[in-house]
Amino acid sequence: MQLSAHTWGAGGDRAALLVHGMMADHRTWRRVGPALADRGYRVLGVDLPGHGRSPRAAGPDGDCRYDLDLMAGSVAAACPGGADLAIGHSLGAMVLERAISRGLTVGRAVYSDPAWRTERHDLGPSRAYKQATRTEIRAANPHWEDEAVDDEVRCLESWDPDTLAVLEPPPGLPVSAPTPSLVLLADPSERVPAARQEQLRARGFILRTVPGAGHSIHRDDFPGFMAALSGWI
Template sequence: MQLHTTTWGTGDRVALLVHGIMSDHRTWRRVGPALAERGYRVVAVDLRGHGASGRADGPSGYGPRDYADDLVETLPAGAELAIGHSLGGLTLASAVERLAPRRAVYVDPAWHLPAGRNGFRAELFTHAKSLTREHVREFNPHWAEEDLDIELETVRLWDERSAHGLSPFAGKELAPGHPVVPSLLMLADPSMLVTPERAKALQERGFHVRTVAGAGHTIQRDDFDGFMNALDGWI
């Protein structure tokens, strides 16, 4: 599927941005321009089922391979930098060998969806359709007002069947066996998806690991300065 894209900046140095579930390219509204100021042509996608991109025929069309194939079909290979957040981190890892960026950054990636009663449940995501602005503010007290509005809009546009498409992968190990390209793992504090034990194991596999102190899962919205500082040496 050819995905909808948004671009900031111009030039030959390309940076790719891949958002998480229920979001779209607007989660990068500050990151995109900041990278463009550093000389990148920044291309951000809307994943299938999100934003202005197309929808799959049903939940079975929302697996990691489907998302990854879309990235490869849509984005240029050989970019200078690729960044994926949450589901975007899972998608980027599944596509990174084919996209072959020079460097990759995985932001609190969804490489392990816990199974069981307290684990990943699609229903918890689909309930987001009924959240009010105050609910979003309560869950994300550090977000700017604009991000609250964007979240409500992106959730409204989001195809909730995509959450059910991930259910078969709950409890499975989705983390890469090794970094295909030099890779930074940027974590929230604490991370809901990457435990300290998993972070240590990934570091032993060759991933560079940095934690943004006090930041929630959507680090780029929770602490933009902390997010950009964590990219030092990678951009």
Template sequence: MQLNTHEWGSGDRIALLVHGIMSDHRTWRRVGPALADLGYRAIAVDQRGHGASPRGTGDSPRQRYAFDAYAQDLVDTLPTGAELAIGHSLGGQTLLRAVDRLRPARAVYVDPAWQLERAAGLDPAVFVEFRHAGREQIEAMNPRWEAADVDVELATLAAWDPDSALALPGQSTELPAAPAVPSLVVLADGSFLLDDADAALLRTRGFEVRTVPGAGHTVHRDDHDGFLTALEGWI
């Protein structure tokens, strides 16, 4: 599937940006320009069922939104051999499954959804209900966000296909055995997706792991400057 993309910058180096569930390319509204300022051409996708990209096809949510289908979409849409690829949450799961074919020079996984079976509150009904969240609820859940991020959240929720949440349970998730390319994992402070033992195991497997103090799951929106600091040496 060819995905909708959005670009910032026109530099010689390419950075790929892959968002999480319920979001789209607009989640990178500050990261994309920051990378452009560093000389990148930053290319952000809308994953299938998100933003302006097509919905999945098939008779069931699982068929429409299988993890391997998300990964194939990246391969069908994005250039190979980029300098950098960043995936957040579901985007970290998608990037992990595509990275051996995209072959970026470096990969960054931001609070990636690699251990979904242990994630607290993984109830598809909660995700689906959140599609109707209002501004006050989003502000209360994300007190560190700028007003523009709340605007983006409202817009991306309206553009999102909730069947992608119904497809999550039962899809195989596990920690990667080794990085396909040099890889950094940036965790939320007190991540509900990867715990301290997971972080330690990833280090033994060749991943660098950093945490952004005080940041929640959407690290790059909770603390933009802290996120960029965590990427030092990788961007």
């Protein structure tokens, strides 16, 4: 599947790949993309299948069919030369890890509050969030800039809730870190609780927590997010 993508920067000699989370699209990287471009990267922000301007997945009967392999393969195809740096948020972290494990060449990987849940959870509220109003989005995310709230409204309009199927069953933790890998965590992280964090460390991941940040770290605390990337960008 050919994905829609947005680019920041053109003259850098290093490539960066950004993979958004569930319900979002490349617009979630409004501040991150330009910041990386300013550091000399050519930045590619993809829209995952069922998000933004990318196609919806259709099965032979016309129903939507989404899975992690479809998403990972599509991301790898959108970045055939690989990337010096890749950042994935939530679902995007899951997709990025799967793409790397299947051959996507990445120099350094950053997984921002990855959706590596190990237990099933109720996806009903996530599906209902499709109908969230701007007022509700603002109330749920008091630290976001107004532009980020506006982006979320537009992202939800184009998001296909059937993409939630990729979270059932829960993916669990990755077995290992095949490339230098940094995990950024919300404070606290519901997706990767403390008991699982030690497992990740034992499997080769470096973990950093951004104090006070919610799940969407780069929108909750952009300066904190960038500071947590010290040594990786």
